[in-house]
Amino acid sequence: MPNKRSILEAPKPKKPIPIGLNGACVWVTGATSGIGRALVVQLVEAGNFVIASGRNKEALGRLAAELGCRVKILPFDVTESDMAVTRAALQEITDYLDCVIACAGICEYEDTLDFEPDKYQRVFETNFLGVIRTLHLAKPLLLNSQVRGQFVAIGSLSSVLPFPRAQAYGAAKAALEYFVKSARIDLSRHALDMTLVRPGFVSTPLVSENDFAMPFMITPEQAARRIITGVNRRKALIDFPRRLSWPLRFLSLFDGLWVRFVGPKITRV
Numbered sequence: 001m002p003n004k005r006s007i008l009e010a011p012k013p014k015k016p017i018p019i020g021l022n023g024a025c026v027w028v029t030g031a032t033s034g035i036g037r038a039l040v041v042q043l044v045e046a047g048n049f050v051i052a053s054g055r056n057k058e059a060l061g062r063l064a065a066e067l068g069c070r071v072k073i074l075p076f077d078v079t080e081s082d083m084a085v086t087r088a089a090l091q092e093i094t095d096y097l098d099c100v101i102a103c104a105g106i107c108e109y110e111d112t113l114d115f116e117p118d119k120y121q122r123v124f125e126t127n128f129l130g131v132i133r134t135l136h137l138a139k140p141l142l143l144n145s146q147v148r149g150q151f152v153a154i155g156s157l158s159s160v161l162p163f164p165r166a167q168a169y170g171a172a173k174a175a176l177e178y179f180v181k182s183a184r185i186d187l188s189r190h191a192l193d194m195t196l197v198r199p200g201f202v203s204t205p206l207v208s209e210n211d212f213a214m215p216f217m218i219t220p221e222q223a224a225r226r227i228i229t230g231v232n233r234r235k236a237l238i239d240f241p242r243r244l245s246w247p248l249r250f251l252s253l254f255d256g257l258w259v260r261f262v263g264p265k266i267t268r269v
């Protein structure tokens with residue numbers, strides 16, 4: 001395990017990434033499954049040191065066993081309000097972070113039109129406030145980075161247009177998008193870049209029970225590659241796949257027509 005900056009003395013990366021994330025200290029939340037797990041694997045293969053978080057300690061243990069000494073696990077429930085233990089554990093591992101990728105997320109649909117507040121609370125606690133908590137813990141360490149720190153939040157293309165049954169999930173991702181863009185403005189003077197990622201459909205447990213068409217689905221490994229490429233380029237916004245994001249971005253110019261004419265044709269509740 002790197003004792004603070006000893007990461008920089010680690011062996012050469014197997015698959016170097018051209019710019020940026022190479023020998024960096026990166027914290028990934030949501031690392032036990034799906035996109036977050038694929039990110040940890042690829043970041044480690046590229047020679048970075050990764051702190052991997054999630055709630056599932058067995059899955060974290062398996063990840064560490066598979067990837068060896070370049071991974072340190074940090075169990076962290078992003079909904080926990082008392083973060084003192086996590087803060088202490090994080091600072092025990094490192095006194096700086098170059099990059100944080102806030103990937104933890106859940107999805108719940110509005111199937112009954114009861115608008116049950118508990119559902120909205122659960123989704124916002126994880127998908128919105130969970131990212132804020134992660135940033136709150138990480139910011140002092142990101143400001144200690146010898147390069148310019150980067151905080152990456154995983155949003156969703158669902159925030160581009162309103163989709164049926166996605167009131168809780170889409171609203172939390174839209175709130176996250178606003179937050180990241182607004183925080184990017186204020187943090188620009190504080191040596192910290194904010195990046196928003198908006199994936200389309202990715203074949204992970206999150207969408208495994210979806211019973212509707214998911215066009216242009218990609219694998220978590222493909223998603224992780226696109227995220228790392230975009231992060232390396234310090235992009236403010238990383239959308240993929242383009243064959244889905246570009247049509248959605250175009251349609252969002254006519255969102256009034258979408259809500260009035262197209263949405264009602266695809267809703268099932």
Ligand SMILES: NC(=O)c1ccc[n+]([C@@H]2O[C@H](COP(=O)([O-])OP(=O)(O)OC[C@H]3O[C@@H](n4cnc5c(N)ncnc54)[C@H](OP(=O)(O)O)[C@@H]3O)[C@@H](O)[C@H]2O)c1
Nearest residue numbers: 030032033034035054055056077078104105201202204206
């Ligand atoms: N899959 C897609 O099509 C898609 C599309 C757009 C955006 N996204 C976004 O991509 C991100 C990753 O999703 P995924 O598809 O990879 O889903 P996934 O395979 O279900 O992974 C979700 C991860 O979030 C973690 N997590 C959930 N609740 C948590 C909590 N309270 N505290 C800490 N960690 C928590 C889970 O770990 P533990 O259970 O161990 O805590 C797991 O590692 C999410 O933000 C999701 O909204 C996914």
